[in-house]
Amino acid sequence: xxxxxxxxxxVFGLAVVLVVAVVVxxxxxxxxxxxxxxxxxxxxxxxxxxxxxxxxxxxxSLTPTIAVEGVTLGNAAWAGSEPMVAVDRLEAxxxxxxxxxxxxxxxxxxxxxxxILLATNAAGQGNWALTPAAKPAAQTPPAxxxxxxxxxxxxxxxxxxxxxxxxxxxxxxxxxxxxxxxTYKDGKAGGPPxxxxxKSLTLLSEGAGQPLDVDxxxxxxxxxxxxxxxxxxxxxxxxxxxxxxxxxFETDGLSGTVKGSVAEPLKxxxxxxxxxxxxxxxxxxxxxxxxxxxxxLSTRITQDGAAYRLGDLALRLGASSVSGALRIDPAAxxxxxxxxxxxxxxxxxxxxxxxxxxxxxxGGAGAPGTSSGRAATVIPDTPIDxxxxxxLPLRAxxxxxxxxxxxxxxxxxxxxxxxxxxxxxxxxxxxxxTALGGGVLAGVVSLDAAGAAxxxxxxxxxxxxxxxxxxxxxxxxxxxxxxxxxxxVDLAGSGASPHAIAQRLNGTILLDxxxxxxxxxxxxxxxxDVLSQVNGLINPFAAKQSTTGLRCAVFNxxxxxxxxxxxxxxxxxxxxxxxxxxxxxxLGPETLDVGVRPRPRDGVGLETGLGRxxxxxxxxxxxxxxxxxxxxxxALTQAVGTAASLGAAAATMGxxxxLGQIAGSLLGVxxxxxxxxxxxxxxxxxxxAASQATPGTPAEALRGxxxxxxxxxxxxxxxxxxxxxxxxTLDGLFKRQ
Numbered sequence: 001x002x003x004x005x006x007x008x009x010x011v012f013g014l015a016v017v018l019v020v021a022v023v024v025x026x027x028x029x030x031x032x033x034x035x036x037x038x039x040x041x042x043x044x045x046x047x048x049x050x051x052x053x054x055x056x057x058x059x060x061s062l063t064p065t066i067a068v069e070g071v072t073l074g075n076a077a078w079a080g081s082e083p084m085v086a087v088d089r090l091e092a093x094x095x096x097x098x099x100x101x102x103x104x105x106x107x108x109x110x111x112x113x114x115x116i117l118l119a120t121n122a123a124g125q126g127n128w129a130l131t132p133a134a135k136p137a138a139q140t141p142p143a144x145x146x147x148x149x150x151x152x153x154x155x156x157x158x159x160x161x162x163x164x165x166x167x168x169x170x171x172x173x174x175x176x177x178x179x180x181x182x183t184y185k186d187g188k189a190g191g192p193p194x195x196x197x198x199k200s201l202t203l204l205s206e207g208a209g210q211p212l213d214v215d216x217x218x219x220x221x222x223x224x225x226x227x228x229x230x231x232x233x234x235x236x237x238x239x240x241x242x243x244x245x246x247x248x249f250e251t252d253g254l255s256g257t258v259k260g261s262v263a264e265p266l267k268x269x270x271x272x273x274x275x276x277x278x279x280x281x282x283x284x285x286x287x288x289x290x291x292x293x294x295x296x297l298s299t300r301i302t303q304d305g306a307a308y309r310l311g312d313l314a315l316r317l318g319a320s321s322v323s324g325a326l327r328i329d330p331a332a333x334x335x336x337x338x339x340x341x342x343x344x345x346x347x348x349x350x351x352x353x354x355x356x357x358x359x360x361x362x363g364g365a366g367a368p369g370t371s372s373g374r375a376a377t378v379i380p381d382t383p384i385d386x387x388x389x390x391x392l393p394l395r396a397x398x399x400x401x402x403x404x405x406x407x408x409x410x411x412x413x414x415x416x417x418x419x420x421x422x423x424x425x426x427x428x429x430x431x432x433x434t435a436l437g438g439g440v441l442a443g444v445v446s447l448d449a450a451g452a453a454x455x456x457x458x459x460x461x462x463x464x465x466x467x468x469x470x471x472x473x474x475x476x477x478x479x480x481x482x483x484x485x486x487x488x489v490d491l492a493g494s495g496a497s498p499h500a501i502a503q504r505l506n507g508t509i510l511l512d513x514x515x516x517x518x519x520x521x522x523x524x525x526x527x528x529d530v531l532s533q534v535n536g537l538i539n540p541f542a543a544k545q546s547t548t549g550l551r552c553a554v555f556n557x558x559x560x561x562x563x564x565x566x567x568x569x570x571x572x573x574x575x576x577x578x579x580x581x582x583x584x585x586x587l588g589p590e591t592l593d594v595g596v597r598p599r600p601r602d603g604v605g606l607e608t609g610l611g612r613x614x615x616x617x618x619x620x621x622x623x624x625x626x627x628x629x630x631x632x633x634x635a636l637t638q639a640v641g642t643a644a645s646l647g648a649a650a651a652t653m654g655x656x657x658x659l660g661q662i663a664g665s666l667l668g669v670x671x672x673x674x675x676x677x678x679x680x681x682x683x684x685x686x687x688x689a690a691s692q693a694t695p696g697t698p699a700e701a702l703r704g705x706x707x708x709x710x711x712x713x714x715x716x717x718x719x720x721x722x723x724x725x726x727x728x729t730l731d732g733l734f735k736r737q
Contacts, residue, residue: 031056047131048084049074063107067091076127079119084127088113098171103208105171112178119185124306124331172234175203180218186330190393196220209233214247226250237265245273253284256297271308273301282317283353291353293318306331310339320346326398334393334424341400349406378590378623381499386449389425396422405434412473425450428457437473437485439464455494456501462487468516483516483550491559503562503588512681513553520548549575554680562587568686570594571676576601580676583618590623599672 031038035052042050054069073085089112098105119127180198198218205212212234216227229247237243243265247258256277263270279285279295296316302309307329315322326339402416415435421428428446443460467483491507494500551573557566563586570581578601583594595618621627678684 031058045132046073048076054089063093063095065091065093075117075119076121076125076129078121079117079127082117083115084117086115087111103171106173108174108176109172110176110178111180114177114180116180116182117185118182119187121187171205171208172203173205173207175201177201194221196225203231203234205234208235211244220251223252232261232265240264240266242270253281254279254295260300269303271301271303275299275301291318291351293350307336313341318347318350320351322346322400324400332395334395337394337396337398339398341398343400343402343405345404345406346402347406348408349410352408376624377499379499379502379587381497383496384454384498386425386447386454389427389447389449392422392424394422395424396420436462437465437467437470439466439485441465441487443489451494453494453496453500455492457492458489459491460487460489467513479519481517481547482514483518484514486510486512486514493562499588505559505562505587507559509555509557509559509564511553511555513550515552516550517547518550520546551575552677554677556680556682568673568676569680571680573675573677578673578676580673580679592619592621592623592626594619 032055035056038056039050039052051072052068052070053072057065057067059065059067068090069088071085071087071090072083075082075084089110091108091110091112093107093109095105095107117127121127177198178200180201182196182198183193184196185193196218197220198216200215200217202215203212210233212231214227214229214231216225218225227247227249229245231237231245231247232241232243243262245258245260245262249256249258254277256275258273258275260271260273262268263272275298277295277297281292282290282295283292285295294317297314299310299313302311304327307327310326310328313322313324313326320343322341322343324339324341326337326341329336397419399417399419402418403414405413405416407413413434413436415433417431417433419431421430426446426448428448429444430446431442431444433440433442439462441460441462443458445459446457448455463486465485465487467485468477468481471477471480488508488510491505491509493502493505495502495504553572554570556569557564563584565584567582568580570583572579577598579596579598581594581596583592583596585592585594618629619626620629673679673687675684679686
């Protein structure tokens, strides 16, 4: 009879022999002999070529460790020959017991120096979409003979059970990736690839169904990047179920959080993420191109098909803030951006970086009067660089309302409405309007760089703009009172520089100013020496009075091929003077030839005599060097009237007036215009000029008039000594022999 202890010894001995046999089998089993079959099976599962260039190692334990070296996964056929994934070394510790329950339990997975290339083609298809290859068709058994009936297949319960086995689930406890390089190429949008360098990435989980703890240290492009937080469980992610997101990030000078969910994480679809970002100094991110200001940003990112929506958008930069919503469609070509924005305050004076002041009093290269290889111009002749606009891969249409807009020069605009339109090679047409001086200024501007030279078009309309109110808004309430302004500007031109555009400018300019008072110091503030001289000639009372009563001012001038030409379409009326002008301004050569005819109103003491000579002057020269001179032709005409006034000491008043009228007829002097502003606006005909009735030169005509007035006939006798003296003086002036 066999004793129980003996049986136990035999069983134990057999177990030991079996274990030893398994150990010997595993120890002597060479997995490398099956690399080809393993790579082929992985290739069938992924639909890509898989290669295993290195060795496969196996360390035996209850959690065997498998190590593989030199693994590559091929790319999509359209993505080129570079592999989608290449790993120097992969090591995995897999628990054996859970495999019996259909669970792949990976205690740890380590990837060393993986290089991952993600890309999309022109249709937006990603290379990460894997399609398993079809299994090879099973061999067809030989057909049965006609004499033998074909047997009915007998169901195999075991086979059916294995076919309907539950899907394999994954339980990954730890993933560690070191020295990884992730590259993304957008074949639809184009542009340079985006690179993410991972110094280390660690994913930890406490078990199946538990969230992943994430810790990432790396660089996005040239910027360091840190990421930490939690993601949804790996088994739910691999099953295509929604993934929870709760992450914090930090890069150079910028930090924030991302919270929400992704409905289809494996496809990158169904985003619903709340993003918050902060920066203590924006210039740390964008360099000196922006001002050093704190940044706060928050938005909710969702998806609308292939487009992304940035809802509940709130951006604060310094004192400025913007809110609203944007829709960004990267699938559109070019990138499409639409939305609506609103800003309580947009302070460009604060947002734009301060430019260093030019040293040396503006005498650098390119300043008026200097030489930098060609003649200097007042209108900048620096080429306009539109290369960035031409290559801009963006089409945007975003209206924005701004309660208060502060321009770089400090001017404040209220109730600004702007509709910004941008397309490749083009800005605009951008519509805008703003409250200004109690009225409204509206316009449209566009810049088209698609042609051989950039073309610029500008349209402005202004109604009920009170210059006095505008001056108060600028803190200069003492300069102008009242003076309502109506303006209409339509200009268009093309050229490679501002000067070239001005040289080809066409359109119209209308400025119509109503009654008010102007501080005489405004002239000095605006224009310096030349305008001060003009002001003294137009308004002889400026030295005695601090302000001038303005009745109207009009500038109604066409522009053709860069030349402004007008005939009595520039006018000014004050309480004491009327001013009419005829002249031209050429923007190309930057020259001006402007005749100005100021005339005193009746009763101010300058309407007769020597005072009338002050009415005759021209502004000539260049923009850089203008000057004021006497209008010789008009001065000669007015000299006749002055001579008549001097002769009044010995002649009757009627004779003096008659002399002025005769002289005006001889030299073509036009009639006084009591309402030059109406003439400039085209609301009344200009005054008529007297015909030149007497042939000969102006000098001969003048002598004839004087001869007739002082009574010298055939006898040659003069009747009035002062008049004779005047005649003799003029004879000497004109060198009469």
